[in-house]
Amino acid sequence: MVTENSEVKAPALLQASNLSRKDPLNGHFLLHPADCHIRRGDRIVLSGASGSGKSVFVRTLALLDQPDAGELILYGKPVQPADACRYRAQVAYIRQSPVLMQTSVEGNLTFPFCLAVNKNKKYDRQKIERFLQAIDRPNTFLDKDGSTLSGGEKQLVCLLRVLQLDPCLLLLDEPTSALDESTAQLVEKLIEHWMQVNKQQTATLWISHDEQQKARVGNRVWQMKSGQLTTDETAGRQK
Numbered sequence: 001m002v003t004e005n006s007e008v009k010a011p012a013l014l015q016a017s018n019l020s021r022k023d024p025l026n027g028h029f030l031l032h033p034a035d036c037h038i039r040r041g042d043r044i045v046l047s048g049a050s051g052s053g054k055s056v057f058v059r060t061l062a063l064l065d066q067p068d069a070g071e072l073i074l075y076g077k078p079v080q081p082a083d084a085c086r087y088r089a090q091v092a093y094i095r096q097s098p099v100l101m102q103t104s105v106e107g108n109l110t111f112p113f114c115l116a117v118n119k120n121k122k123y124d125r126q127k128i129e130r131f132l133q134a135i136d137r138p139n140t141f142l143d144k145d146g147s148t149l150s151g152g153e154k155q156l157v158c159l160l161r162v163l164q165l166d167p168c169l170l171l172l173d174e175p176t177s178a179l180d181e182s183t184a185q186l187v188e189k190l191i192e193h194w195m196q197v198n199k200q201q202t203a204t205l206w207i208s209h210d211e212q213q214k215a216r217v218g219n220r221v222w223q224m225k226s227g228q229l230t231t232d233e234t235a236g237r238q239k
């Protein structure tokens, strides 16, 4: 029964328990055992000084870097090593410097559908056109040569390439730090559109050093300090 004072919490979209990563050369912790819950609709910002381990954490959470220990639980189910490919399609990592193939924008967008992990999905041009509409780009943008795009446009294409595949969680590792203010806001607009299309069933985790951006894109704040993660849930328990 839900009483007046009881806290109703949505089930975790992704839960990490004791997730850690060590420097393979000397065995020192790059990420100390970390616990966290990410829920549908969360917009988490991860703060911390340069070199504190934010990227290590997020890359480990994305299973792009192998954890040394710990467990990941996606929608209540423990993630097994054999699930890594499918997991990475759901928990998508976007980096600061986008990498595109030397073909048209649309060629870049259709490419993921050649991969085995997406064999049950089909390229949906209308869906892409709706995304383009949200960021005021004409459909002719799809005909542009990927190699001639500006850095901001490349980042938008990278995002479109990922968002069209319906991930449930976006891990954003300073995706706008090389972009001017207005292009950065276009990236934010595209991600917000994706959140709304998915009726807040998805979540984002942003690494950003920009205080104004953090205020715009975040509703939860986590901190990284010397490889030690503090979430808004664990903050009160640590000294």
Ligand SMILES: Nc1ncnc2c1ncn2[C@@H]1O[C@H](COP(=O)(O)OP(=O)(O)OP(=O)(O)O)[C@@H](O)[C@H]1O
Binding pocket: 023, 024, 030, 048, 049, 050, 051, 052, 053, 054, 055, 056, 057
């Ligand atoms: N694969 C690796 N092997 C060994 N050390 C690593 C590895 N990856 C990162 N590190 C080290 O871990 C520390 C944290 O790096 P990380 O890139 O996570 O910092 P960050 O908080 O994201 O910094 P910034 O805000 O500058 O991007 C750094 O000292 C870095 O040199």
